[in-house]
Amino acid sequence: xxxxxxxxxxxxxxxxxxxxxxxxxxxxxxxxxxxxxxxxxxxxxxxxxxxxxxxxxxxxxxxxxxxxxxxxxxxxxxxxxxxxxxxxxxxxxxxxxxxxxxxxxxxxxxxxxxxxxxxxxxxxxxxxxxxxxxxxxxxxxxxxxxxxxxxxxxxxxxxxxxxxxxxxxxxxxxxxxxxxxxxxxxxxxxxxxxxxxxxxxxxxxxxxxxxxxxxxxxxxxxxxxxxxxxxxxxxxxxxxxxxxxxxxxxxxxxxxxxxxxxxxxxxxxxxxxxxxxxxxxxxxxxxxxxxxxxxxxxxxxxxxxxxxxxxxxxxxxxxxxxxxxxxxxxxxxxxxxxxxxxxxxxxxxxxxxxx
Ligand SMILES: N[C@@H]1[C@@H](O)[C@H](O)[C@@H](COP(=O)(O)O)O[C@@H]1O
Numbered sequence: 001x002x003x004x005x006x007x008x009x010x011x012x013x014x015x016x017x018x019x020x021x022x023x024x025x026x027x028x029x030x031x032x033x034x035x036x037x038x039x040x041x042x043x044x045x046x047x048x049x050x051x052x053x054x055x056x057x058x059x060x061x062x063x064x065x066x067x068x069x070x071x072x073x074x075x076x077x078x079x080x081x082x083x084x085x086x087x088x089x090x091x092x093x094x095x096x097x098x099x100x101x102x103x104x105x106x107x108x109x110x111x112x113x114x115x116x117x118x119x120x121x122x123x124x125x126x127x128x129x130x131x132x133x134x135x136x137x138x139x140x141x142x143x144x145x146x147x148x149x150x151x152x153x154x155x156x157x158x159x160x161x162x163x164x165x166x167x168x169x170x171x172x173x174x175x176x177x178x179x180x181x182x183x184x185x186x187x188x189x190x191x192x193x194x195x196x197x198x199x200x201x202x203x204x205x206x207x208x209x210x211x212x213x214x215x216x217x218x219x220x221x222x223x224x225x226x227x228x229x230x231x232x233x234x235x236x237x238x239x240x241x242x243x244x245x246x247x248x249x250x251x252x253x254x255x256x257x258x259x260x261x262x263x264x265x266x267x268x269x270x271x272x273x274x275x276x277x278x279x280x281x282x283x284x285x286x287x288x289x290x291x292x293x294x295x296x297x298x299x300x301x302x303x304x305x306x307x308x309x310x311x312x313x314x315x316x317x318x319x320x321x322x323x324x325x326x327x328x329x330x331x332x333x334x335x336x337x338x339x340x341x342x343x344x345x346x347x348x349x350x351x352x353x354x355x
Contacts, residue, residue, distance in 0.1 A: 001340050004329035007147040012189035014151050018136040022158045025136045030162050037087040039066040043103045044091035047149040054223025054317030055156035062160045064169050072099035076106050088114045093148040095123025096354040104129050124355050144235045146325040153317050185318050192307050196323035199305040200330050208334045210261040217265035218245040220317040224265050227321050231328035264291040269313025292323055
């Protein structure tokens with residue numbers, strides 16, 4: 001079975017395939033779309049939800065309409081009041097998540113059109129949903145996903161661009177410009193992976209002593225911070241937080257421990273200065289504060305990681321998760337955690353959380 005690291009190295013290839021095929025992958029379904037959509041609701045859980053948060057600021061900016069993300073279980077049980085002109089998108093990479101299958105059924109039964117994004121077309125999600133969107137990559141064998149999370153971000157961005165074009169919100173010229181910016185990022189992915197691998201290698205012995213990792217991001221990097229929490233919890237099995245910058249400053253900072261390892265995720269956008277202020281505070285109280293920058297920052301220290309891509313902050317989630325995934329993978333190796341076999345084989349037998 002391929003490892004998380006193998007899949008991270010496959011990301012440029014998968015991105016290129018999606019960029020080549022996106023029109024075929026999505027065109028037929030987009031053609032059936034209601035032209036009068038007024039808002040988008042995304043239903044996803046775990047890494048798929050984190051990916052949606054990574055794409056959210058870009059989608060909102062391009063579509064110029066409300067875009068929100070809902071936890072499928074809460075939506076299905078308590079929030080089933082969807083506006084008639086909502087575009088409902090359910091995401092499940094593997095297609096077996098119980099709560100995602102349920103919300104698709106409930107929405108369809110109530111007369112809503114739902115588009116489901118998945119890599120497994122004959123999965124329960126693929127079978128139950130009337131409008132299936134193929135993610136455009138092979139099924140990821142490793143259950144602790146990395147490439148699929150990234151491809152979901154790209155898929156959502158491209159979907160938003162296609163829908164914006166169709167509804168007259170994005171001109172062909174703008175479409176081509178953004179596509180060129182995305183292609184530029186994809187070309188630089190091998191260099192991103194190289195820099196991220198060296199950073200992880202250089203710092204792994206220190207990170208291996210961490211009792212808790214705290215990921216703090218803003219904008220598109222909020223999705224990255226959430227993915228840091230998910231992957232560290234699931235693959236490293238130590239405590240982890242993934243917070244939005246102001247959310248962290250609102251109260252969670254009071255729970256900081258001097259031995260926390262804090263990773264700030266800076267896409268070098270609107271809230272860069274706010275993040276600098278938080279770091280000024282954190283550096284007084286915590287020894288291990290790291291920053292991962294999308295580009296190169298003049299304040300970067302030797303412990304920080306500059307990924308070297310100067311781009312719109314809205315696109316930063318396409319590459320900023322690479323070091324986060326590699327760190328989780330390497331830490332799981334150091335801790336000798338077997339990611340290929342289920343830690344609790346009885347879990348799904350009892351709960352049927354995956355069907
Ligand atoms: N532990 C897994 C997560 O790692 C995964 O991200 C999530 C969503 O999976 P999917 O995108 O296939 O619905 O399911 C479970 O919670």
